[in-house]
Amino acid sequence: MTRASQQDNDHDPKRRRLLRRAATVAATTAGAGVVAAVGMPGAAQAAPGDNLIMGTTNDAGGASTTLTHTDSPLVLANPAGAPLRLVPSSGLYPHGLDSEAGTVAVDDQGDLFVRAGTAAEPTNGWAWTSEWATTSVAVPPTRVLDTRDANLRRNIISGSLDSLGRLQPGVPVVLALDPYVRDGYAIKGNVTVVGMTGAGVLTVWGSGTKPTASTVNWSTAGTILSNFLFTELGAVGAYRSVLTLQATSSPTHVIVDMTSLLVGHPSQVLLGGGA
Incomplete structure (x- = not known):
């Protein structure tokens, strides 16, 4: 090797960075005794623009790292288990659903598909997201409507009651639950x-x-009847969580007690378990 070629190599920026890393690893492991003999990889503090060094921990700090690939799957092999395969959304259907275990893809609706299990017994699944999945959040039993009590009629936003505060036959009454969810x-x-x-x-x-379905039916006056309630919430104008109630045939007082709310995320619940 000539002196000129040695000088050129020393001035190669990539070579200098690699040499600095090697020196850092050597300094870190020196004096480590038995631990050094195990050959634990050192941490490569990769600066933005540096090469990725296999077998070491690479840290880009606060800089963004972008990996550009073609339209085919990107496979990260794992000899001890299923590989990680990132599949383009356009390639999810139909062959993505029958791909190798370890395949991860995002479809054109933004949902995350995961091909899990083993190569012999793979399983398909979708990652839970608040975009389409729901969770049931239990709350302390809360009376949200009692037409006998003027204070518990305060969440009614439309519809009229009779002079005694009862639902009138054929008149829908809308109850807003926005203070709760x-x-x-x-x-x-x-x-x-x-x-x-x-x-x-x-x-x-x-x-x-x-x-056309009913929630509670009764046959005589003076009866007290209760039934479990599990129904969707609707939206009316600026109110985004409403119930509508309508009686048929005879006026009646109505009581609604809430025990749980279905939401996309518990943070939507404004009392009890979601607070």
Whole structure:
């Protein structure tokens, strides 16, 4: 090797960075005794723009790292188990669903697909996200409506009651639960009818057209009946979590007690378990 070629190599920026890393690793492991003999890899503090060094820990600090690839899957091999395969969303259907275990892909709806399990017994699954999945959050039993009590009628935003505060047959009453939940999906709880003047039916739903199904049915006046309530929440104007209630045949008082809310994320619940 000539002196000129040696000088050129010494001035190569990449060579200088590699030499500095080697010196750092040597200084770190020197004096480590038995531990040094094991050959533990040192930490390579890679500066932005440096090469990725296999067999070491590479730290880019606060800089962003971008890995550009073609439209084919990117495979990170793992001899001890399933590889990690990142598949383009355009390649998910149909062959992505039958790909090797370890495949991860995001479809055109933004949902994360995971091909898990083993090569012999792979399984398909979708990662839980608040975009489409829900969670049930239990809350302290909370009375959100009692038409017998003026203070517990305060969340009614539309519809009229009779002079005694009862639901009138054929008149929908909308109850806003926005003080308790943001953009809720559904409610669990109990609905009770009391103080009716005759036989009748109560239907509870979210918003929009009244369903034909009933929530509570009664045959005589003076009955107290309760039923489990699990129904979707709707939206009306600026209110994003509403229930609609409508009685048929006879006026009745109604009580709604809430025990759980279905939401995309517990932070949407504004009381109890979600607070």
